Amino acid sequence: MKRGKLLLLIAFAATISTTATAQLSAVRKIFSKTRDQRNEIILPKVNGYNIYKADLHLHTIYSDGDVTPSIRVSEAWADGLDIIAITDHMEYRRIERDMFQYMGNYIREDLRGEGKAVNTNVLNTSPDERGLLVDFNVGYNRAKAKADELGLMVIRGVEITRGKLGDYNAIFTTDNNKLYDPNLETTIRNARSQGAFIFHNHPQYRKNTKSTMPEHCEDFYAKGLIDGMELANNRSYYERLFNYCMEGGYTPFANSDAHNLIALRYPDAGKDYFRNMTLILAKNCDEKSIHKALKERRTIAYHANMLIGREDLLADLFRASVSVEIVGETSKVLKVKVTNHSSLPYSLRWEGKREGAVYGLSATVLNVRKGTKELIITPTNMFYGKGKSPKVAFKLN
Numbered sequence: 001m002k003r004g005k006l007l008l009l010i011a012f013a014a015t016i017s018t019t020a021t022a023q024l025s026a027v028r029k030i031f032s033k034t035r036d037q038r039n040e041i042i043l044p045k046v047n048g049y050n051i052y053k054a055d056l057h058l059h060t061i062y063s064d065g066d067v068t069p070s071i072r073v074s075e076a077w078a079d080g081l082d083i084i085a086i087t088d089h090m091e092y093r094r095i096e097r098d099m100f101q102y103m104g105n106y107i108r109e110d111l112r113g114e115g116k117a118v119n120t121n122v123l124n125t126s127p128d129e130r131g132l133l134v135d136f137n138v139g140y141n142r143a144k145a146k147a148d149e150l151g152l153m154v155i156r157g158v159e160i161t162r163g164k165l166g167d168y169n170a171i172f173t174t175d176n177n178k179l180y181d182p183n184l185e186t187t188i189r190n191a192r193s194q195g196a197f198i199f200h201n202h203p204q205y206r207k208n209t210k211s212t213m214p215e216h217c218e219d220f221y222a223k224g225l226i227d228g229m230e231l232a233n234n235r236s237y238y239e240r241l242f243n244y245c246m247e248g249g250y251t252p253f254a255n256s257d258a259h260n261l262i263a264l265r266y267p268d269a270g271k272d273y274f275r276n277m278t279l280i281l282a283k284n285c286d287e288k289s290i291h292k293a294l295k296e297r298r299t300i301a302y303h304a305n306m307l308i309g310r311e312d313l314l315a316d317l318f319r320a321s322v323s324v325e326i327v328g329e330t331s332k333v334l335k336v337k338v339t340n341h342s343s344l345p346y347s348l349r350w351e352g353k354r355e356g357a358v359y360g361l362s363a364t365v366l367n368v369r370k371g372t373k374e375l376i377i378t379p380t381n382m383f384y385g386k387g388k389s390p391k392v393a394f395k396l397n
């Protein structure tokens with residue numbers, strides 16, 4: 001019998017070898033196409049708004065990132081995003097020092113700064129009289145040129161960083177070259193004077209932060225200089241600030257803060273989870289509509305299949321994402337099919353303690369007490385505060 005199986009395998013291998021060239025050609029054709037594939041993230045309309053997927057905290061070689069702006073655009077397109085913001089640091093530009101050495105012979109001797117790049121690290125000190133010499137709009141311009149080819153939206157932005165005083169993203173700026181001032185508050189006000197939206201980056205980035213109040217920046221919040229909060233950054237999220245953000249009326253964000261390749265930061269994104277995203281509910285994907293949505297707090301922060309936002313938006317998203325129907329019954333139980341029409345997975349609780357899940361673009365069947373007219377489901381991976389998940393009612397006919 002073993003000899004017979006072996007002969008069959010040999011015959012099968014011989015058959016394969018006769019068509020190897022054709023098969024290899026087909027495989028090459030398939031893989032040549034995958035470089036141009038986009039992982040679409042299917043989301044419903046909510047209250048008449050489209051949901052746009054955004055990463056509004058990204059770095060490139062124009063500060064301390066390891067990739068070009070065009071790579072950031074290509075990554076975002078492949079990952080199913082609609083919007084990105086290039087938010088390179090003004091005060092810290094690590095790559096510039098290397099490039100200065102590489103291109104030293106191109107630069108006038110009086111600008112060489114004794115053979116070193118000047119004022120590329122002014123996180124905790126003021127720059128000298130030469131000031132910040134580079135063009136802070138270049139990263140945005142390069143990204144936009146690539147984004148226009150792919151149909152993505154790029155928002156002009158910058159990260160304002162001052163060591164212990166915190167990190168802040170200014171997006172929807174008009175000219176990044178007119179923002180910097182040695183005083184942090186003045187820099188933020190310069191950005192706001194351009195109509196920028198300001199959100200606080202990784203507000204509990206330092207592990208020793210114990211307060212529910214963002215560290216070192218109480219005065220900025222009190223003065224109304226902060227519009228939003230990054231509740232998730234890279235692989236971290238800040239549960240202690242959920243209530244502070246929601247109760248204070250700040251717009252929630254989740255972003256990657258990527259410096260190296262997104263594929264290294266989120267190696268399995270698109271399989272069991274997606275990269276960090278800020279979901280923006282807006283009429284259109286243009287600057288006016290997106291800016292208005294941020295101002296009106298129409299965002300949901302997505303991080304590792306966790307969704308954080310206003311209670312009403314979370315409930316409306318879940319209601320728009322799923323449908324329920326009775327598909328069977330026994331003497332005591334209704335069989336209720338829950339179909340998820342979105343790409344986002346949901347963990348479920350119903351009837352107080354029963355728990356389950358429905359994955360993206362999938363369905364599951366729940367056992368519900370017979371006679372139930374209204375099924376109340378709590379999507380337990382949605383949060384409008386620390387430990388607070390919305391309850392959504394569905395009529396059972």
